[in-house]
Amino acid sequence: MNDPASFPVNDFGPAMKGLVIGGLGIFHVFLAQFAIGGGMLMAYFQWLAMHGREPKARLVLDSYFRWLVLVSFVTGAITGVAMWFTSIQISPATIGVMVSEFHWIWATEWLFFWVEVLAGYAFYRYGKRLDDRTRLALLVTYSIAGWGSLFWINGILSWQLTPGEWVATHDLWAGFFNATFWPSLVYRTIACGVIAGLVMAVIVNTMGELDREDRRRLVHHSARFMLPVVAMPLVGAWFLGAFPADSREWVMGASVAMTLFLNLTIGASALIGGYVVLGLWKQRLFINGATATLLLALAFGATAGGEFVREGARKPYTIREVLYSNSIRPEDVARLRVEGCTSGDPYPLRDAATYPSEQLVKGALVFRNQCAICHTMSGVNALEHLMGSWTIDQQRLNVAKLQWTKGFMPPFAGTPEELEALVQLVRWESADRPGAWEASTDREALEQIRRWLDEAGTGPASAGGGR
Amino acid sequence: MNLSFPFELAWPTSGYVALYLVTLLMHALFMSYVVGGALAVAFVRLHGVRENGPVTRTFIDWLPFALSAAITAGVAPLLFVQILYQREFYTANLLSFHRWMSILPVLIGAFYLLYLLKARPHARRLSAAVASAVAFSVIFVAWSWVENHMLSLNPDVWVKQYESGAMAYRDPAVFLRLAFWVALALPTACWLVTLQMRFGASGTEPEEALFASRKLARVALGFLVVAAALAPFVLRGTLSLSPVDETHLDGADLPYFALAAVGLLFTLGGWLRLQHLPRLSGLCVVLGSLGLALTWWGVLCARELIRLARLDLDTLTQRHAELATSSGLVVFLVFAVLALLVTAWIFRRVARSLRQSK
Numbered sequence: 001m002n003d004p005a006s007f008p009v010n011d012f013g014p015a016m017k018g019l020v021i022g023g024l025g026i027f028h029v030f031l032a033q034f035a036i037g038g039g040m041l042m043a044y045f046q047w048l049a050m051h052g053r054e055p056k057a058r059l060v061l062d063s064y065f066r067w068l069v070l071v072s073f074v075t076g077a078i079t080g081v082a083m084w085f086t087s088i089q090i091s092p093a094t095i096g097v098m099v100s101e102f103h104w105i106w107a108t109e110w111l112f113f114w115v116e117v118l119a120g121y122a123f124y125r126y127g128k129r130l131d132d133r134t135r136l137a138l139l140v141t142y143s144i145a146g147w148g149s150l151f152w153i154n155g156i157l158s159w160q161l162t163p164g165e166w167v168a169t170h171d172l173w174a175g176f177f178n179a180t181f182w183p184s185l186v187y188r189t190i191a192c193g194v195i196a197g198l199v200m201a202v203i204v205n206t207m208g209e210l211d212r213e214d215r216r217r218l219v220h221h222s223a224r225f226m227l228p229v230v231a232m233p234l235v236g237a238w239f240l241g242a243f244p245a246d247s248r249e250w251v252m253g254a255s256v257a258m259t260l261f262l263n264l265t266i267g268a269s270a271l272i273g274g275y276v277v278l279g280l281w282k283q284r285l286f287i288n289g290a291t292a293t294l295l296l297a298l299a300f301g302a303t304a305g306g307e308f309v310r311e312g313a314r315k316p317y318t319i320r321e322v323l324y325s326n327s328i329r330p331e332d333v334a335r336l337r338v339e340g341c342t343s344g345d346p347y348p349l350r351d352a353a354t355y356p357s358e359q360l361v362k363g364a365l366v367f368r369n370q371c372a373i374c375h376t377m378s379g380v381n382a383l384e385h386l387m388g389s390w391t392i393d394q395q396r397l398n399v400a401k402l403q404w405t406k407g408f409m410p411p412f413a414g415t416p417e418e419l420e421a422l423v424q425l426v427r428w429e430s431a432d433r434p435g436a437w438e439a440s441t442d443r444e445a446l447e448q449i450r451r452w453l454d455e456a457g458t459g460p461a462s463a464g465g466g467r
Numbered sequence: 468m469n470l471s472f473p474f475e476l477a478w479p480t481s482g483y484v485a486l487y488l489v490t491l492l493m494h495a496l497f498m499s500y501v502v503g504g505a506l507a508v509a510f511v512r513l514h515g516v517r518e519n520g521p522v523t524r525t526f527i528d529w530l531p532f533a534l535s536a537a538i539t540a541g542v543a544p545l546l547f548v549q550i551l552y553q554r555e556f557y558t559a560n561l562l563s564f565h566r567w568m569s570i571l572p573v574l575i576g577a578f579y580l581l582y583l584l585k586a587r588p589h590a591r592r593l594s595a596a597v598a599s600a601v602a603f604s605v606i607f608v609a610w611s612w613v614e615n616h617m618l619s620l621n622p623d624v625w626v627k628q629y630e631s632g633a634m635a636y637r638d639p640a641v642f643l644r645l646a647f648w649v650a651l652a653l654p655t656a657c658w659l660v661t662l663q664m665r666f667g668a669s670g671t672e673p674e675e676a677l678f679a680s681r682k683l684a685r686v687a688l689g690f691l692v693v694a695a696a697l698a699p700f701v702l703r704g705t706l707s708l709s710p711v712d713e714t715h716l717d718g719a720d721l722p723y724f725a726l727a728a729v730g731l732l733f734t735l736g737g738w739l740r741l742q743h744l745p746r747l748s749g750l751c752v753v754l755g756s757l758g759l760a761l762t763w764w765g766v767l768c769a770r771e772l773i774r775l776a777r778l779d780l781d782t783l784t785q786r787h788a789e790l791a792t793s794s795g796l797v798v799f800l801v802f803a804v805l806a807l808l809v810t811a812w813i814f815r816r817v818a819r820s821l822r823q824s825k
C-alpha cells in the first residue's frame with residue numbers, strides 16, 4: 001500500500017521523533033483522561049447535590065466545569081487534532097494503515113466526541129439555569145460519550161501492541177478486542193478518575209467561597225470517587241501479563257530506559273494511591289493547594305511513564321507484525337535487501353551538496369529511511385554517540401545484524417552497499433564532517449556484510465534463531 | 468470512469484465522498500461563522516464602535532463555541548479525507564511541515580483570545596487588539612487549509628517543493644481561493660447570526676434583531692456577489708499552477724454550480740424579503756437557510772468533482788474498494804442514528820428546562 005520511501009521525510013533536528021509524538025501524546029492523554037474522569041466526577045457531585053449529601057456540591061461543580069471546558073475542551077481537543085497531524089508527520093505509513101483498517105471505528109469514535117462536546121457545552125452554557133434532573137442527564141450523557149470515545153480509541157491503540165489473531169484473519173473485531181484491550185481500558189478508566197479527583201483537590205483550594213471544612217469534605221467525596229485506585233497494581237499486572245513476551249522483557253529489565261519509566265509509573269501511582277486511600281479517604285485529611293498540585297504533577301509523571309512504556313514496548317514495530325517502527329513491512333525486508341531502500345525514494349536530500357561523496361549522500365538517505373524515526377545523527381539517541389567509537393567491522397556487523405544487536409530494532413532492510421554507505425556516514429560524522437572522504441569500495445567487506453545479513457535473516461529478533 | 472456524483476461514481480468511493488461532504492458541510496458552516504464573526508468583530512472594534520450592538524454581542528458570546536464546533540466537525544472530514552486521498556493529503560502535510568503544524572498553536576491561541584474577548588467585551592482597546600488577533604489567526608488557518616489542498620493536488624511540484632525546503636506553496640491562485648472562501652463565509656455568518664438573533668440569542672430583542680439583520684443584508688448580498696463571481700474559476704483552479712483538465716472533468720461540476728446558483732437565489736430571496744417585513748417571518752428563515760444549504764452543498768460537491776477529475780480515478784476507486792472490505796460500517800451507522808437522536812434530545816431537554824426556568 002505505502003512504499004516505505006513514498007512519503008517525504010522531515011528532519012526534526014536534535015529531537016528524536018519518538019519523543020515529539022510521545023511528548024504530545026502524554027500531554028493529550030492526560031488532558032483527555034481529565035475530561036473523561038471530570039465528567040464522571042461531576043455527575044457524582046450532581047447526584048450528591050440532588051440527594052442533599054453535600055451542600056456545596058453544586059457550587060463546586062459549576063466552577064470545576066468551567067476549568068474542564070477551558071483546559072480540556074480547548075487544549076484537549078486541539079492536542080487531539082495535533083495527534084493526527086503529528087502522527088502523519090512522524091509515520092504516515094503507520095497512521096495510514098490504522099485509518100485504513102479502523103476507519104469505521106474512528107468514525108464511530110467521532111460520533112461520541114460530537115455528543116461529548118455538545119452535552120458539555122450545553123451544560124457549560126446553560127447549566128446554572130437548568131433543573132437538577134436535566135443537569136444530571138447532561139453530565140451522564142457527557143460522561144458516557146467521553147468514556148465511549150476512550151473505549152473506541154483504546155481498541156485501536158491496544159491493537160497496535162497486540163493485534164493477535166487479526167494478523168492472520170484480518171477480522172476487525174478480533175483485532176479490536178485484542179489481548180490488551182480490557183486491561184488497558186480498565187487501567188485508563190481508573191486513571192481518568194484519579195486525575196479528575198486530584199484536579200478537584202486543586203480547584204477547591206482556589207475557591208475563596210469555601211472554608212477549610214468545606215474543602216476537606218469535598219476532597220473526601222473525591223477521594224471516595226478515586227478509590228478504584230486500589231485495583232491499580234492488579235490491573236497493571238494484568239496489563240503487563242497480556243503484553244507479548246518480548247515486549248514484557250523490555251520493560252522488566254531488558255531495556256533500562258523502559259524499566260526506569262515503568263518503575264516511575266509504579267512508584268508515582270503507589271504514592272498517589274497511598275495518599276488517596278489512607279490520607280484523604282480513611283483519615284479524612286485536609287489537603288492544601290500546594291500538596292494537591294504536587295500530587296497532580298505526580299499523576300502527570302505516572303501518565304508520562306505509562307505512555308512511554310506503552311509506546312516503547314511495541315518496538316521494533318509500530319504495529320506488531322505488520323509494520324516496523326521505520327515504516328518497513330516485514331515482508332518487504334527481503335526484497336529491499338536486493339533492490340535497496342533508497343532506489344524508490346523520489347525525494348532528494350536537501351543538503352546533498354554538503355556531503356563530499358555520493359556514497360555519503362546514499363548513507364544519509366539510508367539513515368533517513370531506516371534509522372531517523374528513532375535516532376538522530378548527533379542529537380538525542382544519536383548514532384554518532386552509540387556507534388561512532390566502534391571499529392569499522394563492529395559497525396558493519398552490528399548494523400547487518402541489527403535485530404540481534406538490540407531486539408527492539410528491526411532488521412536492516414537494504415543492500416550491502418547501502419549498509420556500507422551508512423557506516424561510512426557515521427564514521428564521517430564522528431570525524432566531524434571533514435571536507436574530503438574517500439569512498440569505500442572494498443569488495444571483500446561487501447561480501448562479508450552480505451554474509452552477515454544472510455546470517456541475521458530477515459525476521460525480527462522475536463522470531464528467534466539468532467542466538 | 469464517469470465522474471458524475473452520486474449516481475455514476477463507483478461504490479464505495481461515492482459512499483466515502485458522501486460522508487466526507489456531509490461532515491465537511493458541517494465544518495464549513497461553523498468555520499464560516501468563526502471567520503465571518505471574527506472579521507466582523509474586528510471590523511467593528513477597529514472602527515472604534517464602543518457599544519456592542521446585537522450582532523457583535525452575539526458573535527462575541529458564541530464564537531468560542533463555534534470554534535470548538537468547527538474543530539469538532541473538522542475531525543470527521545479529516546478522517547474521510549485520509550481515506551479518500553491518503554497519499555495526496557499526507558504528502559501535502561509533510562511538505563508544509565512546521566508551517567502546517569503551526570495552525571495548532573495558532574488555534575489554541577485564538578481559542579483563549581476568544582474567551583478573553585467574551586470575558587472583557589467592553590474593554591475597547593483590548594478587544595480591538597484581541598479581535599484583530601483572532602481574525603488574523605483564523606484567516607491564517609484558512610489559508611493553511613487552502614494551501615494544503617492546492618499542494619495536495621499538484622504532484623508535479625512535490626519533489627521540487629521538498630528539495631527547496633520551502634514551507635509555503637507559492638501558487639498565485641492560493642489567495643484568490645482564500646478570498647473566495649472568505650467571501651462565502653461572510654454572508655453565511657451573517658445569516659447564521661441573523662437566525663440566532665431572531666431566536667433571541669444573547670438577549671437580542673425582536674426590533675433590534677430586525678434592524679441589525681437589515682444592515683447585515685447589505686454586507687451579505689455584496690459578498691455573495693463576489694463569491695459567485697469567483698466560484699467557477701477559483702474552484703477549477705484556472706489561474707493556478709495546476710488547472711483542472713476540462714476534458715477529464717467533462718462538465719461534471721456544472722449541475723452542482725447550477726444548484727449553488729439556485730441556492731443563491733433562495734438566499735437572496737430571504738434577505739430581500741426581510742427588508743419589507745415587520746419581523747423575521749418563518750418563510751424568510753426557511754428561504755435563507757435552505758438557500759444557504761443548497762449553495763454550500765453545490766459548492767462542496769463541485770469542489771470534490773474537480774478534485775476527482777485531477778486524480779487517477781481508477782487507482783483511487785480500486786483502493787477505496789479494498790478499504791471498504793474493512794468491517795465496522797454497521798456499528799458506525801447504528802451509532803450515527805443514536806448520536807442524531809441524542810443530539811435532538813439534548814436540544815429538546817435543554818430548551819424545555821430553560822422554558823420552565825423562565
Ligand code: HEM
Nearest residue numbers: 081498501538541542544545548605608609612613616648
Ligand atoms: C478556524 C479554524 C479553521 C478554518 C478557518 C478552516 C477553514 C477551512 C477552509 C477554508 C477549507 C477549504 C480549503 C480549500 O478547499 O481550499 C477547509 C477545509 C478543511 N478543513 Fe478546515 N478550517 C479550520 C479548522 C479546521 C480544523 C481544526 C480541522 C480538523 C480538525 C479542519 C478540517 C478541515 C478539513 C478535513 C478540510 C478539507 C480538506 C481537503 O479536503 O483537502 N479545519 N477548512
